[in-house]
Amino acid sequence: MFASALALTAGVVGGAALALRAAPPGSSSAGQDPTAREQGAGFERFVLAKPAPALDGRPARLEQATQSSCNECHAAIVDEWAASTHSQAWVNELYQEDLEGRKKAESCHGCHIPAPLHALPDLNAKPQPRPAQGAEAWHFGVSCESCHLAPDGALLGPTGAPTDAHPTRKHESFVGAGSNALCAACHKTTVGPVIGIAKDFLGSTAAAAGASCVECHLALVREVDDGAGGKRAVRSHELQSARDPAFLSQCFELSAEREGEHVRLRVRNRAGHRVPGLVGRALEFRARSLDAKGAELAKAALTLDTQSYLPLGESVLLEVGRAGARLEVQGWRHDPRLDDPVMFLERQLEPGVNSGAR
Ligand code: HEC
Ligand code: HEC
Ligand code: HEC
Ligand code: HEC
Ligand code: HEC
Known part of the structure; x- marks a missing residue:
């Protein structure tokens, strides 16, 4: 479903959508940096802004x-x-507030x-907490060791590059679509305010075709020697997400369809899962139909939230x-951490005759 949706994008309004896809001043664009955009067959990767903008x-x-x-x-x-x-998953104030008064707060950690x-029997098992020192103490949230450390002390990674510093080993959970299991270990469960959106992606044709979470959420930022005389690109550990307008805008393919005297807006989801993907977030679309002189003929609004995602x-x-x-059309994002919505x-x-896209 996902792959065919993208094929339609290319066939119907792909050109217009690409031309209109804007990055804010200061962020990189696909043309400037070859690592900013990946080539992939059948799956259109997102153009990632680097560095990711400040956390909300x-x-x-x-x-x-x-x-x-x-x-x-x-x-x-x-x-x-x-x-x-990830690093702030413990110090996050919303998290600490949410823990207050809970009987079994440890179950959240x-x-x-x-x-x-990787100390669990497999990545489908329930993640276990490190010993917590009470709400006052700070912790490295989702730490380096959480993702990389093997029970025998080796550090698992995408290449297993040898070093005297510590043992290393190549592991499938850092390579291509193999990494989806790592991300899903924590993102597939619906608990507290969290929606297990990884499940959407794991069941998609895009995932079956080898696409991965990291292709959308971790930007390619630098090149290193590949150990065989060539270069390979390395991803950033920052997370690209809805807080970046340039990233979020790519989530939607928009088209204006004319039906007789009327016009309607079609909003298609291009993300790897439902949107919005977290309780409390809302995405609002405001549309105004204008005549050639710019006078308003009609307007309407649509909100996507937890219930109507x-x-x-x-x-x-x-x-x-x-x-x-x-x-x-304007898109506005509402986030409980922010006083005002962000466009x-x-x-x-341009309204076109309904092309039959669905
Ligand atoms: C299975 C893993 C898992 C468990 C268990 C878990 N969380 Fe989370 N939590 C997450 C993930 C993943 C996110 C980030 C979701 C996102 O950004 O879409 C998150 C984010 C949050 C946030 C931030 C929401 C925001 O609006 O920024 C809060 C608060 C939170 N969790 C509370 C809890 C509470 C309370 C519990 C225990 C009842 C809990 N979590 C248990 C995985 C988990
Ligand atoms: C949420 C899980 C997660 C956390 C936390 C994490 N990493 Fe990674 N790390 C990954 C993934 C996934 C990759 C592979 C990315 C890719 O596809 O290139 C990676 C790649 C790497 C690599 C290899 C880079 C290369 O040469 O390609 C190193 C080194 C590394 N991480 C170190 C760290 C350190 C140090 C920390 C803590 C500051 C850390 N990681 C935290 C998931 C994680
Ligand atoms: C004394 C230096 C040193 C320290 C300290 C160190 N590393 Fe490394 N690490 C290296 C070198 C050098 C390599 C091999 C080249 C590279 O990938 O950067 C490496 C490789 C890795 C890899 C494998 C990357 C791959 O391509 O598969 C991971 C994962 C990793 N380190 C994680 C960590 C984590 C997590 C810590 C902290 C707990 C850590 N390292 C501490 C020097 C160090
Ligand atoms: C060990 C559990 C764990 C793993 C593994 C994990 N995450 Fe997360 N992730 C979290 C938690 C917890 C949060 C929310 C922290 C918070 O909001 O304070 C989060 C937040 C996020 C966010 C939201 C970022 C933002 O700025 O709003 C994205 C995107 C994300 N993770 C992607 C990934 C990807 C991609 C992977 C795989 C490479 C991954 N995660 C692996 C636990 C995990
Ligand atoms: C095709 C690109 C794409 C893929 C693949 C993808 N995502 Fe996302 N993701 C997005 C976009 C766009 C958003 C922002 C939309 C929104 O508000 O939810 C997002 C939002 C998120 C959020 C934050 C939700 C929120 O509202 O704060 C998390 C967590 C996340 N993704 C995790 C994952 C994980 C885990 C995977 C793999 C199982 C994955 N994503 C695969 C594009 C993608």
């Missing part, structure tokens, strides 16, 4: 990150991770301060009213 309503980075024992040799990665919600996942690969129609020369897209669409 949180510290820009986890202050204590430099105390990580990995910092001495992997400083760039530690720095990226320090600016991700398994994904917020996880012991090494847009499933993977699907689209929703918004009846706007009298058709004019163009349809002006993530603004587009002018």
Whole structure:
């Protein structure tokens, strides 16, 4: 379903959608940096902004990150991770507030301060917490060891590059679609305010065809020697997400369809799962039908939230009213951490006759 939706994108309004896809000033664009965009057959990768923008309503980075024992040799990665919600999964105020008054708060910690996942019988098992020292103490949230440390002390990674510093081993959970199992270990379960959206993706044709979460959420940022005389691209440990307007705008394919005298807006989900993917978030589309002189003929709005989310690969129609020369569309994101909604897209669409896309 996912793959065919993308094929339709290319066939119907692909050109227009690409041309209108805008990145904010200062962010990189596909043309400038070859690592910013991947080539992939049958699956259109997202263009990622780098670095990812600051976290909504949180510290820009986890202050204590430099105390990580990995910092001495992997400083760039530690720095990226320090600016991700993974490193802040414990210090997150919303998390700490949510724990208050809960009888079995320990049951929550398994994904917020996880012991090494590779110590579990397999990645489908329930993540277990590291010993917590009470709500006052800080922790490295989802830490380097949570994802990389094997029970025998080896550090598992995508290549297993040898080093005297510590034993390493190549592991499938860091290679291509194999990494989906690692992400899903914590993202497939619906618990607290969390929606297990990884399940959507794991069942998609895109995942079956080898696509992965990291292709959309971890940007390719630098090149290193591949050990065989060539170069290979390395991904950032920052997480690209809805808080980045340039990233979020790519989530939606928009088209204005004319039916007789009326115009309607079609919004299609291009993400790897339902949107929005977290309780409390809402995405609002405001559409205005305008005549050639810019006078308003009709307007309407549509909100996607936890109850009325847009499933993977699907689209929703918004009846706007009298058709004019163009349809002006704005997308606004509502986040409980922010006082005001953030505009993530603004587009002018020309109403076309319904092309039969669905
Ligand atoms: C199976 C793993 C897992 C368990 C267990 C878990 N969480 Fe989480 N939690 C997550 C993930 C994954 C996210 C991030 C979801 C996202 O950003 O879409 C998250 C995010 C959160 C957030 C941040 C929401 C926000 O709006 O920023 C809160 C609060 C939270 N969890 C509370 C809890 C509570 C309370 C429990 C125990 C009842 C719990 N979690 C147990 C995986 C888990
Ligand atoms: C949520 C799980 C997760 C966490 C937490 C995490 N990593 Fe990774 N790491 C990955 C994945 C997935 C890859 C492979 C990315 C790719 O596809 O290239 C990776 C790749 C790497 C690599 C190999 C980079 C290369 O040369 O290709 C190193 C080294 C590394 N991580 C170190 C760290 C360190 C140090 C930390 C803590 C600061 C950390 N990781 C935290 C998941 C994680
Ligand atoms: C004394 C330096 C040093 C320290 C400390 C160190 N590493 Fe490494 N690590 C290296 C070197 C060198 C390599 C091989 C080249 C590379 O991938 O950067 C490596 C490789 C890795 C790999 C394998 C990458 C792959 O391509 O498969 C992972 C994962 C990793 N380190 C994680 C960590 C984590 C997590 C820590 C902290 C617990 C850590 N390292 C501490 C130097 C170090
Ligand atoms: C050990 C559990 C765990 C694993 C493994 C894990 N995550 Fe997360 N992830 C979390 C938690 C917990 C949060 C929310 C933290 C918070 O909001 O404080 C989160 C948040 C996120 C977010 C939201 C970022 C934002 O800024 O809003 C994205 C995207 C994400 N993870 C992607 C991934 C990907 C991709 C992988 C696989 C490489 C992965 N996660 C692996 C636990 C995990
Ligand atoms: C085709 C690109 C794509 C793929 C593949 C993808 N995502 Fe996402 N993801 C997005 C977009 C776009 C958003 C922002 C839309 C939204 O508001 O939920 C997002 C949002 C998220 C969020 C944050 C939800 C929120 O509202 O804060 C998490 C967590 C996440 N994805 C995890 C994953 C995991 C885990 C996988 C793999 C199982 C995955 N994603 C696969 C594009 C993708």
